[in-house]
Amino acid sequence: MDAGVGPTASFRFYEELNDFLPSARRRRTFSCPIAQAATVKHMIEALGVPHTEVELVLVDGESVGFDHLLADGERVAVYPKFEAFDITPLLRVRERALRETRFVADAHMGGLARLLRLAGFDTLYDNHFDDREIARLCAEEGRIVLTRDRGLLKRREVTHGCYVRALHPPEQLREVVDRLDLTGSMRPFTRCLVCNALLRCASAEEVDSRVPPGVLERHHRFAACDGCGRVYWEGSHWRRMEGMIGSVVPHPARS
Template structure:
């Protein structure tokens, strides 16, 4: 058995008991314990961690903790480029895409509205979500801390907000998504690409009141729904403008 000193920063403290938040504390560790093992044993999912410093040096999750070491654990940095320091993950994700757990259906729809490929099924269990994340290199979105501790999940985000609108604000701020949106490019229900539909074809599939007012349409090849820029579209557009404006003006911090 060895003893190391730990300190967690910013929102990572939310996962700790109150007596360990925002302060250094000593903790016994098994002789073969890695930083990943101890971080998760203390209650923090490894997917929430962006940087680990041991005695001031950046290390990976596989670092074996030695007696007397000081371990500082950091979440995502919003205002400081630390790319050259990062060692906790072998590869970054090439594309931002998500898989959401059963509690985040509303958020999944809003992310699709913003153009982010987001898999969601109310019947997905934790094992399926972890397998999908590993297979497709998807970021797991969840309110289940234990799910994020699964070994095969490399990228994940614990969602703190309770309402979909606030969740969208949170995810945009934490993952810096504002510059990557492609609004209304995916079907909200199917997660499939939308494509333009000729007005003469769309009019045969749209209500008379819509045919009289709109000339631009889109459709999904899976569900065959037809979309137009009506009042619902304008409300979604306003929400996206609000979220993007907030994320750009004020980087999120916990």
């Protein structure tokens, strides 16, 4: 889209939102035509930026919602999440914040989903989930969508989402934790890595028939999953996972 005859608006995208734009439009103000009755959300996504990546929109210096109807000559500034200061009083783009941090990951985010569960976050994942099901879970359960699919983040039902830029699970975990400021919310080893259910403490007598020979002689603390029946103990695999979490996000909170 290039500026031409008819109503136009000028746009400026900030920080990482520029990653979604063609190089000629990054980190600069540009003008483009606006359709009749075009909303802020429609234009932002038409320019390539998923609305879930946007935290604040200013039109001629005033905070507006995604439903703001654009008019000829308006100046639109679009911002991602702010790290340096609290802009809560300015926000207009969403009806409410999420009360709990819960995720749903798309089919390509299985490794990240497992690590988020390891860190204690409620994370739904099934490689058979299609976009419609993921959008439904986001809308009905208040979950943050994790994906590298921009089209999924542009679905109307998706109110909260995170476009994951990193390619490998440990780096993806670091990115999500840093971006959403989750370090203080981490509770490692409180969820089942396989089915996402909460774990509970279990006695040696309870898990006797469910662990390999010799485990009861070497270990005395166990966690059981009532969802899928798995048992966890602080063996070498546990210590490797603990070390991995510590290397990705130093000093997480521990239950």
